[in-house]
Amino acid sequence: MARSSSGIVAGLTAAAIAAVGFLGYQASATAPAHPPKAAAQSPVPAPSQPAPAKQEPAKAVPLPAGSGTGVRVVYSVGLKRVWLVSDTAGQEPKSFAVTPSTVHPKAGTYAVGSRSGAVTGSDGVPIEHVVRFASTDGVSVGFSARVDGQIPQPDPAKKTGGIRMARADGDAMWNFATINSKVVVVP
Numbered sequence: 001m002a003r004s005s006s007g008i009v010a011g012l013t014a015a016a017i018a019a020v021g022f023l024g025y026q027a028s029a030t031a032p033a034h035p036p037k038a039a040a041q042s043p044v045p046a047p048s049q050p051a052p053a054k055q056e057p058a059k060a061v062p063l064p065a066g067s068g069t070g071v072r073v074v075y076s077v078g079l080k081r082v083w084l085v086s087d088t089a090g091q092e093p094k095s096f097a098v099t100p101s102t103v104h105p106k107a108g109t110y111a112v113g114s115r116s117g118a119v120t121g122s123d124g125v126p127i128e129h130v131v132r133f134a135s136t137d138g139v140s141v142g143f144s145a146r147v148d149g150q151i152p153q154p155d156p157a158k159k160t161g162g163i164r165m166a167r168a169d170g171d172a173m174w175n176f177a178t179i180n181s182k183v184v185v186v187p
Contacts, residue, residue, distance in 0.1 A: 060092055061083075064079065070085075071181070071182065072085050072181070072184050074184050075105075076187070077105075077107075078186075080099065081096065082098050082143070084173070086176075096166065096169040096172075099165070100154075101160045103136050103137060103141060104141075105133075107186055107187050109184050110182075112132070112178065112183060113133060114179070115129075121146075121160070122139075122158070122162065125147075126146070126148070127147060129145055131143045131174065134183075136161065139161040143177070145164065145165050145169065145171075
């Protein structure tokens with residue numbers, strides 16, 4: 001009896017493998033050579049969330065006067081802008097708009113003191129690529145990007161130190177501003 005049971009199982013297994021192979025061949029034979037591309041869709045913010053901040057088009061914005069020399073991050077509180085200044089001769093610094101926090105560091109030169117890949121911000125929102133460089137009134141101040149890509153204005157009733165930027169700009173900041181990197185804050 002054992003011989004006939006194993007023969008039945010082997011026969012059923014072979015039939016199942018043949019059926020799967022046939023169905024796979026049939027699916028590949030009827031698939032289009034070049035599948036149509038999906039239409040580009042822009043994300044729509046949920047009604048309960050504020051819309052993302054509008055980013056200025058990429059254009060060269062000159063460094064502020066008195067922003068130092070050498071490799072550095074320059075942050076202008078008044079212009080709401082950051083420049084990543086490298087030592088590559090003739091290369092324009094990468095510059096992008098930011099949304100300042102409610103707590104601002106004083107004008108001066110700082111160094112990146114700590115970094116975190118992903119944490120929850122003081123506003124309760126998941127953030128990434130946190131680059132901290134100052135402490136003002138007991139609040140850590142640093143650059144970061146929200147994981148959800150939003151860049152709303154901070155709640156003026158809360159003391160927060162997160163200078164927010166677009167995720168792509170957060171990636172650039174993360175790669176540029178390592179521990180002890182110079183950060184120059186100008187008014």
